Amino acid sequence: MRMGGFVSFMENRMMPIAGKMAEQKHLQAIRDGIILTLPLLIIGSLFLIIGFIPIPGYDEFMSGVFGEKWRTKLLYPVGATFDIMGLIVSFGVAYRLAEKYKVDPLSAGAISVASFLLATPYKVMFTPEGASAAQEIGGVIPVTLMGSQGLFVAMILAILSTEIYRKIIQMKIVISMPPGVPPAVSRSFVALIPAGAVLVVVWLIRILLENTSFESIHNIVKDLLVGPLSVVGSSLIGAIICVLLIHILWAVGLHGAAIVGGIMSPIWLTLMDQNRAAFQASPNGELPNVVTTQFFDMWIYAGGSGATLALVVLMVFMARSKQMKNIGRLSLGPGLFNINEPVIFGMPIVMNPLLIIPFVFTPVILVIISYFAMSLGWVAKPSGVAVPWTTPLFFSGYLATGGKVSGMVLQAVNFLISLAIYYPFFRLWDKQKVSEEKAGTASDTAVTM
Numbered sequence: 001m002r003m004g005g006f007v008s009f010m011e012n013r014m015m016p017i018a019g020k021m022a023e024q025k026h027l028q029a030i031r032d033g034i035i036l037t038l039p040l041l042i043i044g045s046l047f048l049i050i051g052f053i054p055i056p057g058y059d060e061f062m063s064g065v066f067g068e069k070w071r072t073k074l075l076y077p078v079g080a081t082f083d084i085m086g087l088i089v090s091f092g093v094a095y096r097l098a099e100k101y102k103v104d105p106l107s108a109g110a111i112s113v114a115s116f117l118l119a120t121p122y123k124v125m126f127t128p129e130g131a132s133a134a135q136e137i138g139g140v141i142p143v144t145l146m147g148s149q150g151l152f153v154a155m156i157l158a159i160l161s162t163e164i165y166r167k168i169i170q171m172k173i174v175i176s177m178p179p180g181v182p183p184a185v186s187r188s189f190v191a192l193i194p195a196g197a198v199l200v201v202v203w204l205i206r207i208l209l210e211n212t213s214f215e216s217i218h219n220i221v222k223d224l225l226v227g228p229l230s231v232v233g234s235s236l237i238g239a240i241i242c243v244l245l246i247h248i249l250w251a252v253g254l255h256g257a258a259i260v261g262g263i264m265s266p267i268w269l270t271l272m273d274q275n276r277a278a279f280q281a282s283p284n285g286e287l288p289n290v291v292t293t294q295f296f297d298m299w300i301y302a303g304g305s306g307a308t309l310a311l312v313v314l315m316v317f318m319a320r321s322k323q324m325k326n327i328g329r330l331s332l333g334p335g336l337f338n339i340n341e342p343v344i345f346g347m348p349i350v351m352n353p354l355l356i357i358p359f360v361f362t363p364v365i366l367v368i369i370s371y372f373a374m375s376l377g378w379v380a381k382p383s384g385v386a387v388p389w390t391t392p393l394f395f396s397g398y399l400a401t402g403g404k405v406s407g408m409v410l411q412a413v414n415f416l417i418s419l420a421i422y423y424p425f426f427r428l429w430d431k432q433k434v435s436e437e438k439a440g441t442a443s444d445t446a447v448t449m
Contacts, residue, residue, distance in 0.1 A: 025100045030155055031262035033093030034269070037085050041386035044081030048276065048385055051075050052283045054403035075280065082273055083143050086150030089266075090116040093158035101166040107191035108165050112158040114195070115202045119157060119217050120145050145218055148273035151266040152221045161198045168194040226270070233267035234291045236371045243300065243367055247360040250305050253350045257305055268293040276384025279402055287381040290374045294382040294400045297338070297389040298407070299370045302415055304340030306359040307366060309393065310418035312343060314426045321433035337390040347429075358425045365421065366414045373410055380404035 051074045062070045094112030098105040123138045145153075168174070174193055177186040205217065214220045232238040242260055249256030272292035279287060303309025312335040315328025324347075331342040349355045373379040383402035391399065393415065394408045401407035 025097060026159055027259065027262040029093050029097035029100065029159070031258055031265070032096040033089050033091075033155070033158065034262075034265050036092035037088045037269075038386070038388075040081040040088065041085070042388055044078045045386040047074055047077045048280065049399060049402075051078075052279070052402055054283075078276075078280065079143075082276060083147040085147045085269065085273070086154040087113060087116065087146050089151055090154035090158050093155050094162045097159060097162045098166065101162070101170075103166045103169045104187050104191065107187060107195070108162045111165055111191065111195045111198050112154075112161045115157045115161045115198055116150070116154050117141070118199060118202045119153065119206050120150070121216050121218075148270040149222075150218065151270060152226050153218050155266065156217075156221065157202065161202070164198045164201060165191075165194040168197055226267075229267050230270065233264055234271055234289050236291075236368065239291050239295075239367050239371065240364055243296075243363045244360065247306060247363060250344065251350060251356045251360065253345075265293070268296075272382065272384050272386070274384070275382055279383040279385075283383075283402060287383065290371055290381055292382045292384070294385070294387055295370065295374075298382070298387060298391075298396045298400045299410055299414055300363050300366045301338060301389075302393050302411065302418065303335040304338045304343075305363070306340065306344070306349065307362045307414070307418045308340045308343045308349075308359070309335045309338075310362075310415055311347075311358075311422045311426060312340075314419065314422060315430075318426075319430050321430050321437060323433050323437065324430050336392050338392075339390070352429075354425055354429055358422045362418050362421045365417065369417065370410060370414065379406040379410045 051071050059071075066073075090112050091109040095105040095109040098108035120142065122141055123136055124140050124142050125136055144150075169190070174191075175189045177189050209216055209220065214223070233242075242264055246256035246260045249259055268291065271289040272294060275287045275289050275292055278285060301307060303312060308331075312328050312331045315324045316332055319325045319328055327342065327346050331340065331346070334340065334342060344350055347355065349359050370379070374381045380401035382400050385400055385402060387396050387400045393411055397407035397409075397411040398405070
């Protein structure tokens, strides 16, 4: 009855709420738009890794072969990828949202980028050599606001511009061209009035804000939204809450990482980029943040959400049930690359009161251990290198810390802790499956006789 009541509660109370969150168009668009940046960040990270390989004599060798400015030139692709994160997100979020509304996504993406640039003041502060104070230089696009610092503004304006764009399109307040006009030209004229409306709205917002103490939408978002969210997102309590939400959603069969990531990914990417900039300036210096995207991917989710690689290893080497042994063998390959849907849905963990307990609480314990290990300086913090989440254990820990062995050691410790937590629950479930298999065999024998 207790298990039945638990399952009933999850199905009747949790599933409807979680399902609505998973289907929310704007969250889906933010998630998919941010994913558009990942290939570029990974490419930029490869150059960052090459620029700071921790081998004695490496800097001298590279200087002798390529000249004194070899690192500056090598890191050009890092700036070309990380420093346009906001621009890519601006286009990507609008494109994906327009797709969901079934309006022209290319036009929506272009209008969103124009809105983002329109809302951004073209000025930077510069201190000339020997000067005592910084001077304002106009007519220059601030690179910092095109990168991670502009993510939230990019997302907000992408949603605003696409909503205005699609409403005008759906109301048919557009310029329609004759049937013989090429489709590309026709779509451009269809977007003319919506684009004008969007840019006028953003222009008026900018003019209004310039007459306030905030001066720009970037400052408003930074002070009222990004600042508080960064404090929460970078804290231990914030990390624990996010991990709990992710795994509770998984427990009812929804992709918790995608749902929560749609909200928190911009914060974690910003924190990651802060570490990247600090690491690039001083590879052996102190990095500002523990909690970043890589903190979760490399040290908490070994084998995927729930740190299920430990469970898969137990299934492969210690299961007595044929069903568990087979599922373990099937899941080991994907699990090494942090893909664990075969375990979550095949074992299953979803809607399973026994296995949900270690699935939810193992990552929470790993967050606490990893956070303190890095905060106390025992383990190197994530360097800001965008290591792909599919990178196998130990390789990922080494790369994500900029070539520090301590990252690998912490992964090994976390894996052993995961084994210890999962073991008693695995034993109970395996014992239950063995009993079911014996009962099934006995029933088949009786029928045969």
